[in-house]
Amino acid sequence: MIPKNTICLWFNDDALDAAKFYAATFPDSAVGEVHHAPGDFPGGQAGKVLTVQFTVLGIPCLGLNGGPVFPQTEAFSFQVATDDQDETDRYWNAIVGNGGKESECGWCKDKWGVSWQITPRVLTEAFRDPDRAAAKRAFEAMMTMRKIDVAAIEAARRG
Template sequence: MNKNRICLWYDGAALDAAQFYAATFPDSTVDAVHHAPVDYPAGKEGDVLTVEFTVMGIPCLGLNGGALFPHSEAFSFQVATDDQAETDRLWNAIIDNGGQASACGWCKDKWGLSWQITPRVLSNAIANPDRAAAKRAFEAMMQMSKIDIATIEAAVKG
């Protein structure tokens, strides 16, 4: 067991979510599935209680705790992408699997977990020491749902 890991609360779908993450993101795996030894408030004996999984090298535990605590934007995975193809592939995988688009590179998967699919070009543009270029990149981003790298690069150039 890892000394520290992220615990994510699901309403009965921890295994489905972990399997999707493992199939979608590099360096991601489903590591172990544990079943409830007895009935509990959100399930029955033998149901999947917890799932140990890794998302892009980050150890996680999915807990099937019921509907009491839904995910919110207060927690998100931020994924740094290297090009438009990777940005599109990850964004589309989340959206096409029942997810929901949001603004500025944010989206939610079908279980309500938030993701930021953030091209490195965008992060670098916003941190540009040329404040006018950074402002133009930021303003361009604010108009987007999925990030378009070519538009960010054009905004930086002015």
């Protein structure tokens, strides 16, 4: 079944590899139908994988092997809310340890260039704190981090 709304991610030629990685890394994720090109196209030849249907954390996606014309940018990212440091570390390490790259403030990129925000819930809660000074301390602590350190955010929030 084709969902009403699907996120389409453009890949060079490895959408299937990315979909398999996401399915193995995140819960409620799976690889669905794989469609092969019926004819040559700008990014490939007839018979090559053209699209891959998959889900990431329950979100329907379509991977399109369109060639190198449109690279991924931070203008799109998956934001993953984590419950604790162990979950934060697990996702971060899976992405970065599989050829990805660290960035700032909980952001990283996988080896296909897709951006991810691995965001502990305590960080989001800190930003919503009615004590704006506590929210600011948590924000300032986050600004010094790559992977988010849950204990450091909690300590900053407490002051």
